[in-house]
Amino acid sequence: MSEELAARTDLENLVIDFTEAFNREDIDEVMSYFADDAIYDEFNDIRHVGGDAIRAAFVPQFAGEYGRMRFHTEDLFLDVDAGKAMIRWVLTLEQDNRQGAYRGLDILHFEDGKLTEKHTYCKAKIPFIRKKKEMAEEGRWPAS
Numbered sequence: 001m002s003e004e005l006a007a008r009t010d011l012e013n014l015v016i017d018f019t020e021a022f023n024r025e026d027i028d029e030v031m032s033y034f035a036d037d038a039i040y041d042e043f044n045d046i047r048h049v050g051g052d053a054i055r056a057a058f059v060p061q062f063a064g065e066y067g068r069m070r071f072h073t074e075d076l077f078l079d080v081d082a083g084k085a086m087i088r089w090v091l092t093l094e095q096d097n098r099q100g101a102y103r104g105l106d107i108l109h110f111e112d113g114k115l116t117e118k119h120t121y122c123k124a125k126i127p128f129i130r131k132k133k134e135m136a137e138e139g140r141w142p143a144s
Contacts, residue, residue, distance in 0.1 A: 008080050015078075015085045015108060018115065019071050027062040031055055035114035043104060043122040045130060067095030074103075083110040091122075 014033075021029040031051060034040075040048045040057060048057045061069060075088040088105040104122030108115060135141040 004080070008078060011078050011080050011083070011085060011110065012076065014110060014113065015076060015087055016073070018108070019073060019087060019089070019106075022061075023070050025062055027055065027058055030058065030062075033115045034118075035111065035116045038115055039117045041117075041119045043120045043124075043128075045128055067093050067098075069093055084108065085110070 018030070018033045021033070031054070034051055034054055036051055037049070038051065038054060040054045042048070042057065046057070048054045060066070070092045071089045072092065073087060073089050077086040079085070085108045086105055087108065088103070090101050090103050092101045093099065102122055104120060107117075107119040107121075109117035132141055
């Protein structure tokens with residue numbers, strides 16, 4: 001196996017294993033993928049920085065507040081040289097009184113085998129629109 005192919009296989013396995021850790025409902029395993037100073041941007045634009053903040057963001061999910069959640073991979077794009085991946089999925093949510101699903105994706109950045117950034121996006125009927133003033137105050141308004 002060439003070095004390039006091995007690196008691609010390693011990154012692909014890292015992404016799939018990370019996603020499957022969610023399906024195993026193992027918060028400790030999920031957290032083991034994150035770098036200490038990682039960033040997690042939720043689909044609703046809430047940003048969490050650092051392991052403690054990211055873990056706290058995941059607690060409701062792993063406590064079962066949304067029911068049984070499973071990510072089903074639809075597609076995967078890899079940029080091995082940059083250590084980046086985009087995984088497109090369908091997320092199923094099942095509770096006794098309701099079941100449903102929505103589609104989304106994660107953009108993942110890895111450095112030295114650790115996840116440094118996780119950006120989650122999902123399909124929605126209404127886009128989430130932030131005010132320019134709020135974004136500028138956070139330093140997140142795009143430069144002209």
